[in-house]
Amino acid sequence: MIKEIGVQELDAGSFIDEKVEDIRRAVGEGRAINALSGGVDSSTVTMLGHRALGARLQTVFIENGLMRSGEADRVVALFRELGVSVEVVEARGQFFDALKGISDPEQKREAITQTFYKKVFGRLVKESGAKDLLQGTILTDVDETVAGIKRQHNVFEQLGIDPQKAFGYRILEPLVCLRKDGVRKVGRALGLPVELFERIPFPGPALAARVIGEATPERIETVRKATAVVERLLESSGAFQYLAILHEDKVTGMREGKRQFGGQIEVRCWDSVDARTAAPTRLAFDLLERLAQEILAEVPDIVSVTYNIASKPPSTIEAV
Amino acid sequence: MIKEIGVQELDAGSFIDEKVEDIRRAVGEGRAINALSGGVDSSTVTMLGHRALGARLQTVFIENGLMRSGEADRVVALFRELGVSVEVVEARGQFFDALKGISDPEQKREAITQTFYKKVFGRLVKESGAKDLLQGTILTDVDETVAGIKRQHNVFEQLGIDPQKAFGYRILEPLVCLRKDGVRKVGRALGLPVELFERIPFPGPALAARVIGEATPERIETVRKATAVVERLLESSGAFQYLAILHEDKVTGMREGKRQFGGQIEVRCWDSVDARTAAPTRLAFDLLERLAQEILAEVPDIVSVTYNIASKPPSTIEAV
Numbered sequence: 001m002i003k004e005i006g007v008q009e010l011d012a013g014s015f016i017d018e019k020v021e022d023i024r025r026a027v028g029e030g031r032a033i034n035a036l037s038g039g040v041d042s043s044t045v046t047m048l049g050h051r052a053l054g055a056r057l058q059t060v061f062i063e064n065g066l067m068r069s070g071e072a073d074r075v076v077a078l079f080r081e082l083g084v085s086v087e088v089v090e091a092r093g094q095f096f097d098a099l100k101g102i103s104d105p106e107q108k109r110e111a112i113t114q115t116f117y118k119k120v121f122g123r124l125v126k127e128s129g130a131k132d133l134l135q136g137t138i139l140t141d142v143d144e145t146v147a148g149i150k151r152q153h154n155v156f157e158q159l160g161i162d163p164q165k166a167f168g169y170r171i172l173e174p175l176v177c178l179r180k181d182g183v184r185k186v187g188r189a190l191g192l193p194v195e196l197f198e199r200i201p202f203p204g205p206a207l208a209a210r211v212i213g214e215a216t217p218e219r220i221e222t223v224r225k226a227t228a229v230v231e232r233l234l235e236s237s238g239a240f241q242y243l244a245i246l247h248e249d250k251v252t253g254m255r256e257g258k259r260q261f262g263g264q265i266e267v268r269c270w271d272s273v274d275a276r277t278a279a280p281t282r283l284a285f286d287l288l289e290r291l292a293q294e295i296l297a298e299v300p301d302i303v304s305v306t307y308n309i310a311s312k313p314p315s316t317i318e319a320v
Numbered sequence: 321m322i323k324e325i326g327v328q329e330l331d332a333g334s335f336i337d338e339k340v341e342d343i344r345r346a347v348g349e350g351r352a353i354n355a356l357s358g359g360v361d362s363s364t365v366t367m368l369g370h371r372a373l374g375a376r377l378q379t380v381f382i383e384n385g386l387m388r389s390g391e392a393d394r395v396v397a398l399f400r401e402l403g404v405s406v407e408v409v410e411a412r413g414q415f416f417d418a419l420k421g422i423s424d425p426e427q428k429r430e431a432i433t434q435t436f437y438k439k440v441f442g443r444l445v446k447e448s449g450a451k452d453l454l455q456g457t458i459l460t461d462v463d464e465t466v467a468g469i470k471r472q473h474n475v476f477e478q479l480g481i482d483p484q485k486a487f488g489y490r491i492l493e494p495l496v497c498l499r500k501d502g503v504r505k506v507g508r509a510l511g512l513p514v515e516l517f518e519r520i521p522f523p524g525p526a527l528a529a530r531v532i533g534e535a536t537p538e539r540i541e542t543v544r545k546a547t548a549v550v551e552r553l554l555e556s557s558g559a560f561q562y563l564a565i566l567h568e569d570k571v572t573g574m575r576e577g578k579r580q581f582g583g584q585i586e587v588r589c590w591d592s593v594d595a596r597t598a599a600p601t602r603l604a605f606d607l608l609e610r611l612a613q614e615i616l617a618e619v620p621d622i623v624s625v626t627y628n629i630a631s632k633p634p635s636t637i638e639a640v
Contacts, residue, residue: 147579213569247567248568249533249567251532252636252638252640253634253635254634254635255633257467259636262634266626280612285602288629289600289631292630303634303635304635306626308626309608309609309611309625310612310623310625313574313575314580315573316571
């Protein structure tokens, strides 16, 4: 049972001191490794790990082909500013091979998890000599996985999986007592720039979680384009999270006077404090129409756009 | 080439006189038959046909299992008030048999068309001795079918199909020069009650056009329940049309703290004059949330609700 630290009672300064100490004690004189996706959780863990271990922490960005447009460059540049060097590891082929032919959301997650922890990290850990993987699991990930709502890719112990046996390395989770709001507080205290620690959440399986059905390179490219529109237009909305989902269903549309059986993008935009409950943001209709128009203009083969109007629960924030 | 009669130039009184004369001339001393679905077009044609032929027109309501909740009773009662007797023909089994295993929208339409014109009407025409079928095809149906946008179930001649050869009877289409607004004007002049001639359009393939994927009795029942909620809550919206669509895609939801992989209902509500172009109605967010809440509460296995925000074109009014 993990003891939650609420954001009110959280003293970021002493939390950081304590976790730095924990990480040093755990890693000892050895080396550790961590994967930075550019999200709030992994960015905070990167800063915490570097404060604890300095150059003994190797930080990598896994290019899995499922990230948003320009993501690798953005993350590398941002952390260079912070004095942290990030190595980009090319792994697109491995992930798309593993995802081939898989439509079931849980099987997609599992394919990504196995590729990430076994194949890609198994090799990286061996090459680097690290004994520990630092990662940004938070309490909501654990809760949702244990409750059977959604298998988070980064939760093992609570499911009875020993990473040492399964993958050959230990996993350290310094943020596991916190929820999203607590992580933001800690990230701020660690000097992360505003645009980063206030970034909207992005799921572990990345854009593979944003397509219903098979995550092919083509379908991922489609939802990547829609995601760019949604993020550009909703950046100033103040919402907790916003996302584009590519549906597998085809619907009737018309272009140049002819029927076109095309795809549908669903836009979700959420008001939430901690992701446990959430309500659709009451966006102005002008903005909803602009979202639809720009997606229809910029994303090939899309003829229909919808906006989610259901709350969590019974919806969840992501669709897959 | 059909010569359109615009609603501005349409004189309902002389239009009715002329069409009554046309129908009498075509049917002569014989009998005719027509199918009344309860929509604006078929209701107007029913009144026009009865004015022309009286008891020599047999009006039937085909219970195909794809109609909205309580539809047969409603239509029969309404026309009884108008002095028109409507016979309900039970044909559920025939339609669901024909729809079994079919997911493609065009094949669904074709299955319904064949069942309707060949099986059900083939028999009815034989039994009644009628030589003519009166039906409410309008110009938009013809346009969309000819342009290849959507195969309307009631368009034959323009596709090179001779109903006499294909089905054994002639088809008379007194409304084929009109669009929806013109039909309403004529319906009003024929004494149809407000609740009927101002009714929102409903597609020929009925609820089969409101499910993406196979139209099983269970899936039709699901979308029937969602349709009842949408029609109840949007009745006073003043919109041109509103509808519920059951998607085939499954999305993640949660009920009682557990993950539930469930269905999604898409709500569409349109502002339009003549259905050729249309924009999503700018419904208040309170109403959008109420729509979602009531659908989630009343329709089993639904965990997500969206609202269409794309205009026609490139969307179409219906999804299938």
